[in-house]
Amino acid sequence: xxxxxxxxxxxxxxxxxxxxxxxxxxxxxxxxxxxxxxxxxxxxxxxxxxxxxxxxxxxxxxxxxxxxxxxxxxxxxxxxxxxxxxxxxxxxxxxxxxxxxxxxxxxxxxxxxxxxxxxxxxxxxxxxxxxxxxxxxxxxxxxxxxxxxxxxxxxxxxxxxxxxxxxxxxxxxxxxxxxxxxxxxxxxxxxxxxxxxxxxxxxxxxxxxxxxxxxxxxxxxxxxxxxxxxxxxxxxxxxxxxxxxxxxxxxxxxxxxxxxxxxxxxxxxxxxxxxxxxxxxxxxxxxxxxxxxxxxxxxxxxxxxxxxxxxxxxxxxxxxxxxxxxxxxxxxxxxxxxxxxxxxxxxxxxxxxxxxxxxxxxxxxxxxxxxxx
Numbered sequence: 001x002x003x004x005x006x007x008x009x010x011x012x013x014x015x016x017x018x019x020x021x022x023x024x025x026x027x028x029x030x031x032x033x034x035x036x037x038x039x040x041x042x043x044x045x046x047x048x049x050x051x052x053x054x055x056x057x058x059x060x061x062x063x064x065x066x067x068x069x070x071x072x073x074x075x076x077x078x079x080x081x082x083x084x085x086x087x088x089x090x091x092x093x094x095x096x097x098x099x100x101x102x103x104x105x106x107x108x109x110x111x112x113x114x115x116x117x118x119x120x121x122x123x124x125x126x127x128x129x130x131x132x133x134x135x136x137x138x139x140x141x142x143x144x145x146x147x148x149x150x151x152x153x154x155x156x157x158x159x160x161x162x163x164x165x166x167x168x169x170x171x172x173x174x175x176x177x178x179x180x181x182x183x184x185x186x187x188x189x190x191x192x193x194x195x196x197x198x199x200x201x202x203x204x205x206x207x208x209x210x211x212x213x214x215x216x217x218x219x220x221x222x223x224x225x226x227x228x229x230x231x232x233x234x235x236x237x238x239x240x241x242x243x244x245x246x247x248x249x250x251x252x253x254x255x256x257x258x259x260x261x262x263x264x265x266x267x268x269x270x271x272x273x274x275x276x277x278x279x280x281x282x283x284x285x286x287x288x289x290x291x292x293x294x295x296x297x298x299x300x301x302x303x304x305x306x307x308x309x310x311x312x313x314x315x316x317x318x319x320x321x322x323x324x325x326x327x328x329x330x331x332x333x334x335x336x337x338x339x340x341x342x343x344x345x346x347x348x349x350x351x352x353x354x355x356x357x358x359x360x361x362x363x364x365x366x367x368x369x370x371x372x373x
Contacts, residue, residue, distance in 0.1 A: 008120045009073045011167060016076050016115035017062040023111060024059035024083065028052035054086055077116065080108035080124045088131040097139035102152050105132050109156045113163035125160040129153040184262040186240055187247035195261035195269055196323060202273045203321040216317040218272040218280030218348075219330040222287070225308045225342045227266040234305065238298065242307060245296045253290065255283055269330075277315040277348045284311045284345045292343070308343035310334060316351045325351035 010016040029052070058079055061067070067075070084105065091101045105128050112124035132152050136145040182194045202217035224230075224246060231239040243266060250260050250270060259271040270287075272280050288311055295304035312334025316326045329349035337346030 008077055008123075009117060010076045010115050010120075011117060011171065012115070013069050013072045013076060016111075017067075017072060019115060020076065020079050020111060021059045021063045023107060024055040024062070024079075027083070027086075027107070028055035028059070054082070058082060077120050077123075080112050081127055083111075084108045084124070084128055084131050088135055091135045092138060095139060097135055097145065097148075099148070102132055102135065102148060105135075105152060106156055106159065109160055110163075113160040114167070118164050118168070121160050121164050125156050128156050187244055187262050187268075189247050189250075189260050189262040189268065192261060192263050195259055195263075195271060198259040198271050198273075199323050199326065202271060203316050203323065203326060215274050215276040215279075216315060216321075217326075218275040218277060219314045219316075219326050220270040220272065220280065220284050220287075220311060221263075221314070221330040221334045222268050222270075222284075222309045222311045223334065223338070224266040225310055230305070234298075238296075238305070242296050242305070245294075246291065246307065246309070249290050249294060250287070253286070275315075277313070277350065280313050280315060281345060281348050284313050287311065288343070288345055310337040310342045311345045312337055313345065313348040314351055315348055317353060321351050321353050 062072075062075065062079065087101075087104045087107075091097065091104075094101075109121075109125045109128045112121045116124065129149075129152075132149050136149045139145070140148070182191055183189070184191055199217070199219065224242060227239065227242070230242055243262075246268065247260070247262070250268065254260060254270070255272050255275070257273050259273075261269045261271075263269055272283065275283070288309060291307055291309050295306045297304050312330045312332070314326050314328070314330030314333060316329075329351040333346035333349045335346070337344050340346070
């Protein structure tokens with residue numbers, strides 16, 4: 001079952017588990033205290049002992065870090081229902097239909113509305129209302145009991161609705177911020193952080209596939225030639241148009257699984273997972289041809305601005321490779337393309353395998369600042 005698509009998964013399973021842990025832990029301590037002023041009975045004694053054991057058991061399972069996320073989502077949906085069952089059973093066993101006892105039925109709904117997505121929160125809210133109806137129907141089947149049930153159900157419904165709407169607004173805001181952090185606002189390409197994460201996955205030890213060998217990964221770095229001259233001659237808005245135009249050419253014929261990023265200024269990068277070095281060079285040559293054959297149209301006078309790029313190709317073979325070394329290999333290839341006259345693809349460089357990198361950004365080398373533009 002796809003819990004994320006079903007809407008029953010927790011918004012943040014680990015945070016929800018921690019909250020549920022403290023709720024069950026405190027509830028386990030509160031149950032014996034709440035029974036002190038009740039008349040002794042076998043049912044009361046059994047519940048006073050059994051309920052804390054059940055709650056402590058749930059708390060212990062929820063805090064287990066080794067629990068897979070799928071099973072954690074299952075437990076986070078079942079946990080408030082089990083908590084509700086404990087409260088209802090305790091109220092019936094102790095013959096307690098007081099306002100304080102009924103208010104405890106709001107706790108599962110409060111947890112679900114805070115941490116579960118709308119379908120799960122609605123399921124728990126309806127269950128809490130039905131649980132209260134059972135308590136009231138058995139212990140106070142009169143008009144006063146009906147009024148109590150209506151008031152508790154109203155509180156549960158309003159609380160669930162308000163918290164679910166607040167959670168949805170927060171999720172939209174978080175998604176917006178994540179999108180802004182992962183996308184370059186000018187070109188729409190992904191940022192360096194996203195590229196580093198993709199590279200980290202690409203250079204990890206490959207998972208063997210039946211009948212297929214891993215070709216490694218290629219990193220293509222490119223600079224727009226004479227970008228400073230374009231800005232000085234035509235103005236920065238045209239320079240921005242040139243970057244957007246180049247990003248469109250990159251995305252228009254991207255290889256399957258490619259990750260295209262803007263690293264800063266006029267420098268862009270393309271990660272080609274599972275790409276042999278020779279195929280990466282051919283792809284880079286095709287990109288150079290597309291750029292040379294698609295000049296930038298200038299608004300107003302109908303003229304076109306020819307563009308060219310210098311491209312470097314770095315390649316990491318099968319096996320773990322430090323990200324720093326892959327960047328350095330592509331950077332060295334780009335430097336050779338610029339030194340040879342720009343507007344070309346540099347000879348590919350291979351990164352030596354070694355200990356996997358951490359995905360941290362690679363510091364810019366002094367020589368890179370000399371050949372930019």
